[in-house]
Amino acid sequence: MDTPFPPFEPNGPNQEARGPRLREIPVRLIIPNLITVLAICAGLTGIRLAFENRIELAVGMVLLAAFLDGIDGRVARLLKATSKFGGQMDSLADIVNFGVAPALVLYVYVLDQARSFGWIAALIYVIAAGLRLARFNVMAERDVKAAWQASYFVGVPAPAGAMLVLLPVYLGLLGVAPDRLVAFIASGYTVLIGFLLVSRLPVWSGKSEGSRVRRDLVLPLMLAVVLYVATLMSFTWETMAVTAVGYLLTLPFGARSWQKKYGDWPGVPARPDDSISPEGE
Template sequence: METPFPPYEPNGPNDEARGPRLREIPLRLIVPNVITVLAICAGLTGIRLAFENRYELAVGMVLLAAFLDGIDGRIARLLKATSKFGAQMDSLADIVNFGVAPALVLYVFVLDQARSFGWIAALIYAIAAGLRLARFNVMAEREVKASWQSEYFVGVPAPAGAMLVLLPVYVGFLGLAPSAPYAVAASIYTVAIAFLLVSRLPVWSGKSEGSRIRRDLVLPILLLVVLYVATLMSFTWETLAVTAVGYLLTLPFGARSWQRKYGDWPADPADPDDRISPEGE
């Protein structure tokens, strides 16, 4: 029995890469899209909770959305379920979860006390996240990619930006009551994070295939990861605040490392021979 809904064609109606078109498709092709939809639901729910003054849950939902949005592509590649449809869904989810949701949660929590200045800061961040993601999508279409593209991001990646921009909220949860001066300072900080997103700052990604870990350091690193997760569960806001500050402190070192290896940044980011090339988020 036919339904009134169009058939699900992950790579478009003319795609024959997966063989003959059948009435059924493998369930694994849908799993990444389900995760993306759940990420959007989490981000939008975080906005609702913020308007209901349930700020801790709101931030938790935004961070959950960022986590789900960060793993859907990896799961798609693991299941060999990548598709054009999934890529488009992921792009739409990114702007909600890394741009709109953090900006609105931050605005409702503290930036509204700066009035128009706070709203302008929230707008700038949301638009910067959209520009960052659009630039990534355009650059990803380049056929020729630099050999070091997996080693560095171009500008702070959107998921990290969402984590960083919520720092004033983490600090607020630690006891610093929102006030007009604090809102102004948070607005300036928000704009600064927005500029980091759209900047051409080389940011170390940690994805380099050449990265190696000494055998005698594997177990200590595993223990440090366990320690970090344990502190995140027990001292959530303190750990997130320290993480955000620590990430910001590493940015100059990443840029310095890039400059030592590859020299100055090229002048024209649209140049097809640009050294700054696509990165994966």
């Protein structure tokens, strides 16, 4: 039966060349896209809650959006449901959840007291997040990638940037009054995070080392995760503030590790012996 809606073609309209088109598609192909849509809904709801001055719930929704946006790709790979449609949806969700939503929540909470300076800071962060995501997509599409891309990001990744830029809100929820002075300081901090997003700073990703764990470290690692989650549930804003500050403190160590391994700054053309194929990642 025909409907007024176009058919869902996850990998584009050229699938006739592979064989007859099926009338139905597996549900597993839809699940990652539903997670992405829920992430967008959470991010936009966080903006609404911020305008209603329900800041705690607003930050919670933004963090939920970041979490959902971070797992949709992994769910797609787990279900073998990756598609071009899902990739485009994920890119659009990223700019909302990692750029627009945290910037507006921060602006409503404290940056508005800095007037135009606060708004300019929010704009800079959102544009920086968009540029960061665009650069990541371009680098991910390269046929031949530098060996260091398996272990390092170029610049702070957008999900981490969203977590970092909300640090003034965490501190405010812990009792720091969001007055005019704090607004100007927060504006400068927001611009700093924006520059970290688009910088060439090598940031350790944890991808290569995270795939395997030594047997004697499995139980301590599980206990550490349980302790972190329990602390996050009991002392949410203290834990988020410590996490953000701790992440910032690790950035120089990641850059120093890069210098010891590769010497050159990220972004220079890869030498032939520094390249790997996408299958090697």
